[in-house]
Amino acid sequence: MDQLEVLKKEWQKREQELPKLSYAAIYSMLLKKSSSIVKWIFFIGIAEMLFWIAILFFIPDSQHKILVEMGLHKISIYVNLVHYVVVAIFIFYFYKNYKRIRVTDTIGELMANILRTRKTVRYFVYYNIGMFVLSTIAVNLFFYFNMHHLYEVVDLGEQALSEEKFQTYFIITQLIVGLAFLGLLMLFYWLIYGTLLKRLNRNYKELKKIEA
């Protein structure tokens, strides 16, 4: 006889060995909080958006002064405006995806929906990284071609640096800080989404394999 058939018979026979929870025990579970993956993806996504928005408020005044004096103030306002619009669009899609996730879908549909949510998050990540890289490159190129002006604008305080030295230091510092920040960013995304969705991805692939 088929071994799985034997297990099936036994499986049904052994129901009485299962734990038995009381009405009260089940009832108390209704009040507990869920810790599902979807919830975490959603919260982390929201936290991320808040983080990016908050960062804009923490740009130091000295930086601001430099922007004004270098004549970048107006353009930075426009860029920020566009950025906010894009973020708002992302938030909208994000919420829409989240609402679409229903636990009563088939397993395949549910997984596709979760992965779609993740895709939106991923585009958001790409956008943020891309925006960071592009704006950093643009601003630094601008500074590079206006180095003399920048030298005059930047308040060096007590330290007296020759213009040549200043130029070297400036470029090196910008490069290191930029790369370090980019690295941190990518590490953060890799850790958060990579670990959270590893199993889901694997299961989705299994399901796809069945369909293929």
Place this chain on the structure above:
Amino acid sequence: MNEDLEHSFVTQLEANQNIVHKICRLYTNSRDAHNDLFQEITIQLWRAFPKFRGDAKFSTWMYRVALNTAITLYRKSKRQIQTQDYEKISFKISSEDYDDTIEEQLKLMYSAVKDLNDIDKALVFLYLEDKNYREISETLGITEVNARVKMNRIKEKLRKVLNP
């Protein structure tokens, strides 16, 4: 109204809790994880309950939500210690009609099923629950033919594990 809903839900879940326990047993390896998953499934069932229209049987609806939770929503706890004892207790011999070889085979079979991936396990679980291929395909969101083909492959895989 809300109290009625709560009462109706808890009563039905209490009556059908075996389904959830069986899923928990298949998808977890310790008592803590079992309870954890049971709780998460309960929460997900309760969330979806207002939309449950009664056009399907409560238990049928439960299969889907519970498996969804086990496969996609549940954040597996990191403290997952492989405690084999737990399974052994649950699959100790309960009747005398069985000789040792069959019991041994059963144990091996059960642990082979537990070693399957999440999706294969769901298929086997529904099969063990005596669901037909239509119901299996509806729960997983694949076609009936695919469910059948996949099930045959899993059977073959299990046979190889047991008779190497």
